[in-house]
Amino acid sequence: MPAESAEEASLVARAQRGDVDAFDLLVRRNQDWLYNFLFRLTGNEADARDLAQDVFLSAWRAVGRFTGESRFSTWLYAIATNAARSRGRHLAVARRVTPVSLDAEGPDGAVREFAADGGSPSAPIERREAREKAQEALDALEPELREAIVLREIEGLDYAAIAQALAVPLGTVKTRIHRARLALREKMKGYLEPREAKGV
Amino acid sequence: MDCAQVRERISEWLDGEILPAGRAELERHLAACAACRAEGEALSAVSRTLRALPRKAAPPGIAREVRERLAREQLIGPGAPGARRRRLFLPRWMKGMGLAAAALLVVVSVGDWGGRLPPEEDAEALRSPSVELEIGRVAEPTDGEKLGIGDAQGLSLKDAPPALETAEPLPEKLDDDKIPDGVRTGSIDRLSDGPQEKDPPGSAGGKGSLPSTRSLEKAKEIQEEAWDERFEDGSFLGKKGRARAATSPERDQDDPPLGRQRTAAPIEVCFSVPDDGTLERVLALARAEAPEDKNRDLKKDGLRSLGYETEGQEQPAQREEASSLRVVERVLTADELARLLADLERIGAVPDVSWKNLASPSASSSEKKKDSSAPRTYRLVFEVTPGAGR
Numbered sequence: 001m002p003a004e005s006a007e008e009a010s011l012v013a014r015a016q017r018g019d020v021d022a023f024d025l026l027v028r029r030n031q032d033w034l035y036n037f038l039f040r041l042t043g044n045e046a047d048a049r050d051l052a053q054d055v056f057l058s059a060w061r062a063v064g065r066f067t068g069e070s071r072f073s074t075w076l077y078a079i080a081t082n083a084a085r086s087r088g089r090h091l092a093v094a095r096r097v098t099p100v101s102l103d104a105e106g107p108d109g110a111v112r113e114f115a116a117d118g119g120s121p122s123a124p125i126e127r128r129e130a131r132e133k134a135q136e137a138l139d140a141l142e143p144e145l146r147e148a149i150v151l152r153e154i155e156g157l158d159y160a161a162i163a164q165a166l167a168v169p170l171g172t173v174k175t176r177i178h179r180a181r182l183a184l185r186e187k188m189k190g191y192l193e194p195r196e197a198k199g200v
Numbered sequence: 201m202d203c204a205q206v207r208e209r210i211s212e213w214l215d216g217e218i219l220p221a222g223r224a225e226l227e228r229h230l231a232a233c234a235a236c237r238a239e240g241e242a243l244s245a246v247s248r249t250l251r252a253l254p255r256k257a258a259p260p261g262i263a264r265e266v267r268e269r270l271a272r273e274q275l276i277g278p279g280a281p282g283a284r285r286r287r288l289f290l291p292r293w294m295k296g297m298g299l300a301a302a303a304l305l306v307v308v309s310v311g312d313w314g315g316r317l318p319p320e321e322d323a324e325a326l327r328s329p330s331v332e333l334e335i336g337r338v339a340e341p342t343d344g345e346k347l348g349i350g351d352a353q354g355l356s357l358k359d360a361p362p363a364l365e366t367a368e369p370l371p372e373k374l375d376d377d378k379i380p381d382g383v384r385t386g387s388i389d390r391l392s393d394g395p396q397e398k399d400p401p402g403s404a405g406g407k408g409s410l411p412s413t414r415s416l417e418k419a420k421e422i423q424e425e426a427w428d429e430r431f432e433d434g435s436f437l438g439k440k441g442r443a444r445a446a447t448s449p450e451r452d453q454d455d456p457p458l459g460r461q462r463t464a465a466p467i468e469v470c471f472s473v474p475d476d477g478t479l480e481r482v483l484a485l486a487r488a489e490a491p492e493d494k495n496r497d498l499k500k501d502g503l504r505s506l507g508y509e510t511e512g513q514e515q516p517a518q519r520e521e522a523s524s525l526r527v528v529e530r531v532l533t534a535d536e537l538a539r540l541l542a543d544l545e546r547i548g549a550v551p552d553v554s555w556k557n558l559a560s561p562s563a564s565s566s567e568k569k570k571d572s573s574a575p576r577t578y579r580l581v582f583e584v585t586p587g588a589g590r
Contacts, residue, residue, distance in 0.1 A: 020267070020270060020276050024263060024266075024267055027262070027263045027266050027267075028263045031258040031262050031263060032255075032257050032258045033255075034258070035256060035257070035258035035259070035262070036255045036256045036257070036258075039256045040253070045256070045259075048256075049258075049259055049262065052258060052262055053262060053265055053266055053269065056262075056266045057266060057269055057270065057273070057275070060266075060270060060275060061275065130249060131252075131253055131254070134249050134250060134253055135253070138250075149250070152215065153246075153247055153250035153251055154250060154251070154253065154255075158215075158217070159212075159215065159217045174211065174212055174217070177211050177215070178208070178210075178211035178212075181211055181243045181246045181247070182243070184246045184250070185242050185243060185245075185246050188246065188249060191249065192242070192245035192246060192248070192249050
């Protein structure tokens with residue numbers, strides 16, 4: 001979950017008064033995580049880019065009605081989720097094979113590797129396969145399960161924030177996350193990270 | 201706590217979201233049960249794998265492109281941000297009737313959108329959720345609103361996300377006060393199968409009064425005055441709906457009147473949505489989310505359990521009106537439909553949705569063969585639990 005600060009709250013307040021420069025700063029501060037979120041939802045870079053723009057435009061139009069009762073980022077997550085739904089693209093993605101770029105670069109241009117898991121010469125290839133398998137498994141999930149698990153695992157939101165972003169009860173969030181994990185476990189057999197889980 | 205209960209809650213535990221009391225018990229079980237520990241490890245591995253996926257940075261230029269679009273779409277300047285409150289047009293009487301204390305029957309017309317919008321706007325319009333739905337439940341009806349609920353309130357989540365708005369601004373909600381009641385409800389009767397009754401005494405002028413007999417065309421004229429250019433050509437009406445409005449006697453032949461099939465017909469609203477799969481997704485979600493107990497209660501007690509019938513305040517004439525079929529035609533984008541369903545769920549609506557509820561009453565199979573792109577009309581039933589609004 002992106003960090004929020006008093007500075008961001010100030011930018012939101014300025015944007016609410018029509019300050020487009022403040023909104024521009026909000027866009028720049030939030031674009032990376034928003035794009036990543038949309039990419040994981042849609043499995044498609046072009047869709048993620050288009051949707052990110054649409055989300056920011058929608059946010060600009062509606063920022064005057066943002067009351068601050070939720071975090072600004074949670075509000076953006078909600079807009080983004082609706083955006084992806086409205087296009088039906090993360091439904092369609094489940095029906096197609098989407099080649100996922102495995103040269104995915106992080107914000108600093110570096111590929112974030114899996115946690116160190118040994119020095120096997122084949123490890124990079126295995127990691128690549130694991131990533132590919134993980135994205136394919138995400139793509140194949142039912143949309144509502146994908147939304148919940150991406151918000152949890154990729155974006156790190158807690159259940160309460162996910163409930164806000166998806167506008168569903170907390171119990172629904174719990175159910176969806178659990179169902180998503182069960183489904184992913186089946187789809188990702190043989191590709192799961194082998195490290196010991198804490199406390200298990 | 202047995203194995204099944206533990207496994208049901210193991211994700212909560214992994215996420216640190218389980219309550220302390222349950223956690224202690226669950227951990228005691230895990231300490232003693234190797235099978236459940238293995239289950240926990242497997243799900244934990246799913247988490248680790250997903251969290252290890254590389255993060256993608258936004259491609260360069262998004263901020264600039266957003267700024268350019270803001271300027272191009274004239275969203276910068278006096279009055280910006282464009283916070284005009286956009287609402288889904290729902291007649292006041294329907295807000296009153298439907299959402300806290302009535303059953304809502306939604307007819308969804310799925311099909312061809314071509315030709316209703318200028319070609320260059322089609323794709324954008326389909327992507328554009330365009331309006332923000334506000335559906336409300338009002339605490340107590342006032343005089344003259346016996347079947348009505350007055351202004352919607354309280355149901356929109358604070359900071360609920362706006363509908364995605366990528367195209368030109370869509371019209372403000374039609375100001376109810378500018379629409380003569382008879383006209384506002386006229387389009388409903390025109391599409392209905394019920395008898396074309398005259399306005400029951402006292403109903404036409406009252407807020408929340410049920411439909412009276414006026415023409416769809418007249419309603420459209422009034423709406424066109426208030427809606428912006430996109431809708432001035434009547435594009436808020438589905439092609440199918442316009443055809444049905446113009447040929448309602450024929451519809452009577454082909455399509456058994458829904459109002460006569462039900463002892464107390466709910467309101468029927470005809471929506472068009474793009475056939476992009478969103479409807480199926482939303483319906484699947486609605487089925488998954490429907491509380492079984494509420495459905496059972498409603499099926500058992502039927503519409504008598506609904507508040508508007510049991511409050512006993514309405515006049516007999518109005519009650520009669522309530523039992524006949526009303527249809528409102530309104531094009532919804534996929535997002536609007538999704539938001540409608542979400543808002544119904546929020547106020548305690550129990551979506552009684554299954555594929556068997558979906559029918560195609562208005563197009564024969566031979567017609568479909570001739571024109572595979574012809575809109576299909578589906579029926580979708582929602583029942584709303586009285587007083588269940590949150």
